Amino acid sequence: MNLFDPSSDRGNASKRVETNVKQDAYHDEDYDLVRRIAGGDRAAMRDLFTRHHGRVFRFIARQAGSQTLADDVANEVFIEVWRAASSFEGRSKVTTWLFSIARFKTLSALRKRTTETLDDGASERIEDDADTPEVSAQKTSKANALRTAVNSLQEEHRTVIDLIYYHEKPVREVAQILAIPEATVKTRMFYARRKIGEFLNDAGIDRGWP
Amino acid sequence: MSDNGMSRRDEVEMLLPFYESGDLDGEELAIVEEWLADNPEGQAALEAIQAERATVEAANDNIVPPVDALKRFEQALDQEIAAPQMAVKASVSTSGNWLERLLPAWLIPAPATAMALSALLVAALVGQTVYYSNGTGGIELAGEQGAAPEGTRLIIVFKPDAAMGAISAALKQADAIIVSGPKAAGLYEVVVRDREAETLQSRIDALTKDASVQLVQPMKQGEAQ
Numbered sequence: 001m002n003l004f005d006p007s008s009d010r011g012n013a014s015k016r017v018e019t020n021v022k023q024d025a026y027h028d029e030d031y032d033l034v035r036r037i038a039g040g041d042r043a044a045m046r047d048l049f050t051r052h053h054g055r056v057f058r059f060i061a062r063q064a065g066s067q068t069l070a071d072d073v074a075n076e077v078f079i080e081v082w083r084a085a086s087s088f089e090g091r092s093k094v095t096t097w098l099f100s101i102a103r104f105k106t107l108s109a110l111r112k113r114t115t116e117t118l119d120d121g122a123s124e125r126i127e128d129d130a131d132t133p134e135v136s137a138q139k140t141s142k143a144n145a146l147r148t149a150v151n152s153l154q155e156e157h158r159t160v161i162d163l164i165y166y167h168e169k170p171v172r173e174v175a176q177i178l179a180i181p182e183a184t185v186k187t188r189m190f191y192a193r194r195k196i197g198e199f200l201n202d203a204g205i206d207r208g209w210p
Numbered sequence: 211m212s213d214n215g216m217s218r219r220d221e222v223e224m225l226l227p228f229y230e231s232g233d234l235d236g237e238e239l240a241i242v243e244e245w246l247a248d249n250p251e252g253q254a255a256l257e258a259i260q261a262e263r264a265t266v267e268a269a270n271d272n273i274v275p276p277v278d279a280l281k282r283f284e285q286a287l288d289q290e291i292a293a294p295q296m297a298v299k300a301s302v303s304t305s306g307n308w309l310e311r312l313l314p315a316w317l318i319p320a321p322a323t324a325m326a327l328s329a330l331l332v333a334a335l336v337g338q339t340v341y342y343s344n345g346t347g348g349i350e351l352a353g354e355q356g357a358a359p360e361g362t363r364l365i366i367v368f369k370p371d372a373a374m375g376a377i378s379a380a381l382k383q384a385d386a387i388i389v390s391g392p393k394a395a396g397l398y399e400v401v402v403r404d405r406e407a408e409t410l411q412s413r414i415d416a417l418t419k420d421a422s423v424q425l426v427q428p429m430k431q432g433e434a435q
Binding site: 046053062070075078079083143147151168187190193 | 220223224225227228231233254258259261262263265266267268269270273275276279280282283284286287290389390
């Protein structure tokens with residue numbers, strides 16, 4: 001799944017440089033697509049959608065706990081790109097721009113939504129939340145307990161974890177997407193991991209430090 | 211203890227995920243590398259992070275977008291293109307900022323929901339402008355280099371129809387900086403710097419009365435996050 005970093009050896013400096021070059025090329029293609037979209041090129045819009053819809057959709061779905069809502073909001077995000085492409089100045093990566101639009105559209109949609117029925121994914125997550133750590137430990141393996149711990153995080157913590165672990169965004173970009181200071185990104189990650197550790201400890205699972 | 215009140219162990223714990231992802235350099239990288247060299251439990255800590263990463267990746271990969279998403283998007287795009295009046299509204303602008311250009315369209319669902327919705331919209335607007343206008347005369351956002359500045363902390367709600375330039379000018383005039391937000395109902399936490407103490411109160415008063423500001427509330431001690 002790792003789109004930008006084909007190397008699994010994170011300590012290898014040369015591979016990291018090579019990866020950065022590939023990332024730069026990928027982002028250059030994104031910039032070119034947005035430039036073409038600004039000129040009304042529908043094929044470029046289709047290409048950008050195909051490249052990024054999956055990640056945008058998941059980002060929204062994880063925040064909202066609803067794939068139904070994610071479907072609508074993701075569409076709105078790309079419509080917004082179509083409208084605003086000519087104003088994109090390229091000061092950030094296109095993906096960071098996309099995610100920041102998605103973030104605010106998701107928050108807006110969540111506030112407007114009052115009675116929407118939760119879909120299966122959200123219901124499943126709430127069930128997980130309802131389990132005590134002891135019960136979870138009895139019925140799940142360590143891996144499942146970790147999954148439950150991650151899914152039971154508060155939204156703001158889960159979103160930071162997703163952006164860093166799954167979307168592989170550096171601190172600076174996470175700060176831009178969420179419109180929060182970089183220091184807050186780090187502290188949210190810190191407390192998110194503390195919560196995971198506490199959950200596992202309560203479930204009788206020792207993963208060592210921290 | 212470090213400058214931020216954390217123990218060295220907490221500081222390393224905070225930095226480890228970013229070390230693991232290759233997002234550290236300079237002093238922070240040196241702190242972690244030094245700690246790892248002295249602490250054998252470091253490897254287990256990194257393995258715990260890798261397990262978390264794998265779990266998060268699996269949770270995300272389990273979410274499968276609809277197969278007809280592109281088709282439905284193209285239908286939505288057809289409607290968007292066929293609605294020129296919407297595009298005209300969206301292109302009304304007083305500056306080059308992309309979200310400013312969207313504001314009229316976003317504010318269309320006016321009277322009934324305006325108050326609740328517009329606060330959020332302004333919140334989104336400000337957040338985006340922080341992001342796109344930094345360093346070019348837009349709104350300043352605290353924390354890019356670390357801790358928030360010293361000063362008087364306020365909670366502010368900007369008026370729903372406040373223009374981006376007006377908000378930016380008001381904050382600049384008051385020597386104020388957004389340190390967090392938007393929170394529920396579009397609340398922002400703002401610090402008015404106290405480096406010119408004799409003018410502090412007058413700057414707060416001016417900010418309170420500014421046409422772009424709907425509400426200013428002083429924060430109590432210990433209320434800041």
